[in-house]
Amino acid sequence: MTVKELIKKRRTIRKFENKPISKNQLTAYIEAARLYPSAANLQPIKYAVIADKEMTDKVFPTLKWAGYLKGEYTPKEEEKPTAYIIVCVDTSISKSNYDMDVGAAVENIILSALEDGVGACWLASVDREKLSGIIALEENLTISCVVALGYPAENPTEIQMQNGDVKYFLQNGTLNVPKRSLEEIIIKAL
Ligand SMILES: Cc1cc2nc3c(=O)[nH]c(=O)nc-3n(C[C@H](O)[C@H](O)[C@H](O)COP(=O)(O)O)c2cc1C
Structure with a gap:
């Protein structure tokens, strides 16, 4: 698939198959993250990779899923992610302005996984204090976000947003994700 095709295909997945992701694959996703564009090239982001069952079971309760569906769409036991990448910032490298770096790194992870x-x-929506304890995070590291990973057991679809309603919703068991139209987001055309 081309990058454009991957971008179009990508939807957030919250239901996963019980099928492991190999260590080589997970390492390849960190390798993709490693190359993100970074402000002032500081590269303050570091990653904790969690894939063994004992640890994934500990990470899961620190996360909140699909806020608009009020807990209804939290993965069930057999639908849980099989791996997590915990995205941390090394505050001894950078103390501010790293959010855009995080965004670029995470998108690299997500698209290379989707490939x-x-x-x-x-x-x-992460209980950062609890999760820091679970992974025994060093003082200079702070958790930004988490990427949950696994083979998809759902097929969410993009729909055109109606009346500015941003909330995703379930219809016949499929998650519908409203996106703004091209006309709405281009403020000045060529
Ligand atoms: C910065 C960020 C934080 C997010 N946090 C959560 C979260 O805590 N829980 C969750 O279930 N989804 C979370 N999401 C996923 C969004 O809900 C999802 O991207 C949005 O509904 C659009 O769906 P799509 O990714 O399929 O396009 C987050 C997405 C981003 C970019």
Whole structure:
């Protein structure tokens, strides 16, 4: 698939198959993250990769899923992610202005995973204090967000937004994700 095709295909996945992602694959996603464009080339982002069952079971309760569906769309036991990449910032390298770096790095992870058919959910609703304890994070590292990964067991679809309603919703078991139209987002045409 081309990059454009991957971008179009990508949807947040919150239901996963119980099928492991290999260590080589996970390392390749960090390699993709490593190359993100970075403000002042400081590259303050570091990653904790979690894939063993004991640890993934500990990470799961620190995350909140699909806020608009009020807990209804939290993965069930057999739908849980099989791996997580915990995205951290090394504050001894940079103390501010790293959010755009995080965005670029995470998108690299998500798109390179999708190239393998691996789905992802980017989560910022994270109990950072609890998760820092679980992974025994060093003092100079702070958790920005988490990327949950696994082979998709759902097929969410993009729909055109109606009346400015941004909330995704379930219809016949499929998650519908409203997106703004091209006309709405281009403020000055060529
Ligand atoms: C910065 C960021 C934080 C997010 N945090 C969460 C989260 O905590 N829990 C969750 O279920 N989804 C989370 N998402 C996923 C969004 O809900 C999702 O991207 C949005 O609904 C659009 O759907 P799409 O990714 O399929 O286009 C987050 C996405 C981003 C970019």
